[in-house]
Amino acid sequence: MAKKGEWVKIHLIVLEPSQRASNLPEETKKVPLEAWINGFLEENGEIGEKVRIRTLSDRTVEGTLVEINPRYTHDFGDPVPELLKIGPLLKKELSKRDEL
């Protein structure tokens, strides 16, 4: 259970597939337009329940509670072998210049 005042993420459907703009590619048209917004819970709530949040711009928005204290999931990635070789190769080229 998430308590009033906790930092959470909510989910909402903005447009159902039938309501979407014309001239979209098929794969986009057949799915809804969805939104996720973070904010402070206005009332106690469970994951999956409809709740209201107060956002950082001080708006009140209603949606389905999906995450409590939502994590930033992006990272630095793995070392990429195709890139790792570039530095040493360029440095070798540069040192050849210095020898000339």
Place this chain on the structure above:
Amino acid sequence: MNFKMYEEILKRKNQIIQKAVGIDYSEFEIEGIAFDYERMMKEAAYTLNEIKEIQFETQVGNTPLVELKNLTALVRKSSKHGKGARIFLKDEATNPSGSFKDRRASVSVYHAKMNGYKGVIAATSGNYGAAVASQAAKRGLRSIIVQETFDSDHVGQPEILEKGRACEAYGAEVVQLTVGPELFYYTLKLLEETGYFNASLYTPFGIAGIETLGYEIAEQTKARYGKFPDAVLVTHAGGGNVTGTARGLKLAGALKTKVIGVSVDLRGLHMASDHDFNRKSFTTGHTGFGIPFAAYPDRVDVPRNAARPLRYLDRYVLVTQGEVFFMTEALSQIEGMMRGPAGNTSLTAAISIAREMNEDQIIVVQETEYTGAGKLPSAQLTFAKKMGVTVKNGDPIKEDLPGKVISIPEAVDQVGIIEYPIENIKKSYIKEAIKAYSKKAFSDVEIKFMGEDTNSKTDEVERRLEEVLKDGKA
């Protein structure tokens, strides 16, 4: 939002936008496609000196111009004798939120504050969001950033996730949406609900804010090296970067400096496709914006786009994703600057263009951007592999296939450019004008405007119009 509301909001679009940007665009209309662009820039925005002052107040601009000596040395090794221009980089990452977009945001946010708006809204998945949020924080305004972030499986593009984090760090509310152009309608709804200022990328404020960038480049090269740059390379997407930089160069008197636009080649990928969305490693600076926005600038959220790149582009070239990743790695490894990658698009083209030019000539690459989690090549390439894109070393142009193959070069002499004829975009401009205004004949006033808008003579516009109409019949 139900469907009825959606249609209702669309009907009120012009009214909402006029209230949210505070410009009555009808004042600048002349006839049909023609409007008074220069008068709009002069009367709606601020003067260069006013903008310098606005930007000084919030620590925007006056960024260092750095000579990339090691890179120039490598270029000269694979160039003909006497060739290999000096390459300089304008380190825009040193702006408060880490990109040149602070210049754009600074003027809009200042204007919003001066006119009593309580907050600002921007629809952007790019660095512009962080810039608006940062400037709003400095001026004490609220901000909302609307991003296209996820595909329908709720998989987020790492670079956009990072920008979302940055916006939140500066105190903005971030609305993260799935793929689709209806992002604009959600933005209209928010503008109406909040009464906030629309910090559109395409108002005269946003474009005039970049003029200081071109102006600084001209001044810095002149003061230090005794002449204006021979060429300035600009990463090109929506057209604002090209337009503002070129106007600034001209204001400083650098009339002979060539303005070269550079985009990442993502031809073949559909920008509104839920499938293609996460199979590209660049979310801006690419052909998906670069070509259509140049051909029809007024496709944006304001009635008249202040970004009109065909007026200023001397040349337009494309580079591949693999090449930009290579150059991002090179910039880090031999110049000690970790930046980009999207901001390194124009840096990538500098290799080939420097090779065409003489040793005593000067090329300025006009931007860098901050990097980190989500943005780094390692983050983007790890993600690309996860999405089924093949990442390999090889010929970066011949083996490149947007959405399927990223081919990373292993040496500087493999880095090239793909020439994109500006004439093709100028012809598309005519096609789009025919479509947008539903007519095949244009008045003399309109033809004259189309000439100015595409940096062409009247008879060139007439010839293109004839060719387009003939092609249409065939």
